[in-house]
Amino acid sequence: MGALLQLRSQLEARFDVPFGFPKAIENNQIATGIQDLDAITEGGIPRGTLTELAGPESSGRTALLIALLSQATRRGECCAWIDTDGMFDPASAAEAQADLDRLLWVNCGGNAEHALKATDLLIQAGGFGLVVLDLASTPEKTARRIPLASWFRLRHAAERTEAALVAAGLRINARSCSALQIELQPARPVWHGKLLRGLRANAQSTVRFAQRSAAFTAVK
Amino acid sequence: MYVCLYAPGNLPLLLECAAAFSPRVEETSADTVVFDARGLELLYGPPEQLVREVERRIGIPAHIAIAANPDAAVHAARGFRGVTVIPRGREAERLAPLSLHLLECPTPIAELLHLWGIRTFGEFAKLPPLGVSARLGEEGIDLQYLAAGAGSRQLRPMEEPLRFGEELELEYPVELLEPLSFVMARLLNEVCGQLASRALAANEIRLRLTLENAPEHEARLKLPVPMLDQKAFLKMLQLELNGRPPLAPVLKVRIEAEPVKPRRTQQGLFLPATPEPQKLEVTVARVRHLVGAGRVGTPELRDTHRPDSFVMRQFAPGPLPSCDHEEAVSPRLCLRRFRPPRLVQVLMVNHQPVRLFAPNISGRVVMARGPWRTSGEWWRDDAWNRDEWDVALESGSLYRLFSEIDSGRWFMEGTYD
Numbered sequence: 338m339g340a341l342l343q344l345r346s347q348l349e350a351r352f353d354v355p356f357g358f359p360k361a362i363e364n365n366q367i368a369t370g371i372q373d374l375d376a377i378t379e380g381g382i383p384r385g386t387l388t389e390l391a392g393p394e395s396s397g398r399t400a401l402l403i404a405l406l407s408q409a410t411r412r413g414e415c416c417a418w419i420d421t422d423g424m425f426d427p428a429s430a431a432e433a434q435a436d437l438d439r440l441l442w443v444n445c446g447g448n449a450e451h452a453l454k455a456t457d458l459l460i461q462a463g464g465f466g467l468v469v470l471d472l473a474s475t476p477e478k479t480a481r482r483i484p485l486a487s488w489f490r491l492r493h494a495a496e497r498t499e500a501a502l503v504a505a506g507l508r509i510n511a512r513s514c515s516a517l518q519i520e521l522q523p524a525r526p527v528w529h530g531k532l533l534r535g536l537r538a539n540a541q542s543t544v545r546f547a548q549r550s551a552a553f554t555a556v557k
Numbered sequence: 558m559y560v561c562l563y564a565p566g567n568l569p570l571l572l573e574c575a576a577a578f579s580p581r582v583e584e585t586s587a588d589t590v591v592f593d594a595r596g597l598e599l600l601y602g603p604p605e606q607l608v609r610e611v612e613r614r615i616g617i618p619a620h621i622a623i624a625a626n627p628d629a630a631v632h633a634a635r636g637f638r639g640v641t642v643i644p645r646g647r648e649a650e651r652l653a654p655l656s657l658h659l660l661e662c663p664t665p666i667a668e669l670l671h672l673w674g675i676r677t678f679g680e681f682a683k684l685p686p687l688g689v690s691a692r693l694g695e696e697g698i699d700l701q702y703l704a705a706g707a708g709s710r711q712l713r714p715m716e717e718p719l720r721f722g723e724e725l726e727l728e729y730p731v732e733l734l735e736p737l738s739f740v741m742a743r744l745l746n747e748v749c750g751q752l753a754s755r756a757l758a759a760n761e762i763r764l765r766l767t768l769e770n771a772p773e774h775e776a777r778l779k780l781p782v783p784m785l786d787q788k789a790f791l792k793m794l795q796l797e798l799n800g801r802p803p804l805a806p807v808l809k810v811r812i813e814a815e816p817v818k819p820r821r822t823q824q825g826l827f828l829p830a831t832p833e834p835q836k837l838e839v840t841v842a843r844v845r846h847l848v849g850a851g852r853v854g855t856p857e858l859r860d861t862h863r864p865d866s867f868v869m870r871q872f873a874p875g876p877l878p879s880c881d882h883e884e885a886v887s888p889r890l891c892l893r894r895f896r897p898p899r900l901v902q903v904l905m906v907n908h909q910p911v912r913l914f915a916p917n918i919s920g921r922v923v924m925a926r927g928p929w930r931t932s933g934e935w936w937r938d939d940a941w942n943r944d945e946w947d948v949a950l951e952s953g954s955l956y957r958l959f960s961e962i963d964s965g966r967w968f969m970e971g972t973y974d
Binding site for chain 1: 821830831832833836837840841843844847848849852853854855856857858865867869872874875886887888889890891892893894895896924926927947949952953954955971972973974
């Protein structure tokens with residue numbers, strides 16, 4: 338057994354791959370890790386299509402996206418975060434146990450057009466398990482201007498590459514192009530003494546015209 | 558046969574002279590050079606004539622010796638003045654009068670031999686091998702072989718460092734990038750061919766453009782993984798030149814590649830797919846061209862308590878993490894940072910913020926928690942010292958505010974989401 342372990346460590350040092358038996362990625366969804374939310378979305382965020390998260394500020398959109406990022410990176414998938422307004426906080430992602438080494442962050446500096454083009458390029462390149470298009474702080478007027486054809490193109494690219502494409506915004510923008518829509522509403526912040534301890538949020542998903550609701554708490 | 562040149566303080570001259578006779582040259586020490594003279598008899602005749610020719614070419618007083626093995630030649634050159642020719646089979650006889658210190662024995666063996674009264678190569682070579690083996694071990698036997706001129710080591714020839722580069726001087730100055738691309742494609746084709754012929758890849762490509770009446774333009778592509786894809790290199794160089802074009806027409810193009818061993822990876826059936834390195838590198842270069850340098854990559858947190866402190870490094874996903882991905886992690890409340898923090902006016906009542914005034918964000922504060930004092934790196938010009946607050950507005954939004962202790966100004970650091 339010792340010789341086997343020694344051989345394995347030598348091979349690992351020589352070849353850039355782990356020598357083990359990781360579990361197969363058999364499902365076509367990325368679980369959020371939030372039990373109630375996974376239940377109403379029938380297992381999590383689907384791969385190979387477009388999912389939209391919508392909600393106002395402080396409704397838990399980023400918490401949900403980072404939960405997804407954490408789940409995907411911890412199972413070894415590479416992820417891309419196209420950050421339209423440059424508001425991504427790496428420290429928050431690290432606290433949520435996301436593996437930052439497997440994250441490609443694109444800071445578009447407030448340019449939604451660049452964000453769309455970058456998303457298109459990265460999703461066409463293939464190999465990413467999760468691609469996040471973060472329009473969560475983009476003005477509603479700008480996000481509304483994105484033509485349906487662009488959303489359709491992104492969804493089509495996601496279908497080909499089997500990536501889970503998730504777009505977050507203030508409102509639902511892609512409409513019929515998204516296979517799953519999750520609308521979030523802030524319920525109440527959780528205070529404990531002199532500390533902000535978390536945020537309670539309500540989520541409503543629309544899958545194939547069926548609406549379901551769940552609630553979750555993002556803790557600080 | 559091997560020729561040894563010995564001349565203290567003249568190593569470059571010795572190397573140059575040796576290289577004129579043979580491509581297999583060993584730099585034995587700072588004053589000794591040995592080269593392989595096998596086959597040179599066809600050019601220069603018997604060994605005596607060869608060493609005379611070497612003596613004539615070297616042009617300085619040097620000890621020159623020729624022998625059947627490199628060690629015998631080295632000992633003869635170091636021990637005898639002028640030119641020494643040792644015929645094959647007579648090494649022991651010719652080396653016999655040499656002093657034993659030329660053998661460079663380890664100190665314990667040298668002291669022992671001195672105690673025994675052994676002073677020359679010949680005396681050492683005459684000792685019975687069994688006795689030497691019993692008293693001095695394997696090392697003693699090896700030394701005795703050398704003393705008898707029967708060394709059998711191979712020459713360790715110097716190897717020129719491999720350089721992979723091509724250049725082309727243009728007949729007329731090129732002003733547009735498109736015709737320049739054709740030139741770069743041709744040069745890359747040759748460089749990639751050179752690398753491929755030695756089963757190597759590149760981890761860095763350097764482009765040097767000599768410009769008309771302007772300083773040299775240099776572009777450097779650092780690749781996260783070794784690659785050998787001519788089209789990808791060309792595309793990346795084009796994107797680089799599009800983003801940072803040369804300031805004047807181009808007169809000369811030079812492309813160099815840093816050779817490395819190619820990447821060997823083994824894919825697994827059950828491993829998650831990762832982006833193809835070549836394709837990814839071109840895609841990242843395109844995205845970088847779109848959004849600007851320094852805005853694409855992997856964030857790496859710095860080991861400090863300074864807020865929002867990270868560096869952006871090249872995206873190069875490593876081996877799979879070893880952590881158990883089945884472990885559930887509860888969702889975390891995350892901050893969305895304003896970069897730079899937004900200046901905000903805060904109305905304070907009883908040391909509590911009650912209202913915020915900022916462009917697009919204003920409202921009554923319904924809940925505020927704080928202040929939390931953070932400070933650090935006071936010895937630097939950019940030290941921070943501030944009081945932080947978590948506030949909820951009546952709109953339901955949660956923000957992190959801070960007031961700078963020194964200036965008294967308030968800023969909005971981000972929104973919790």
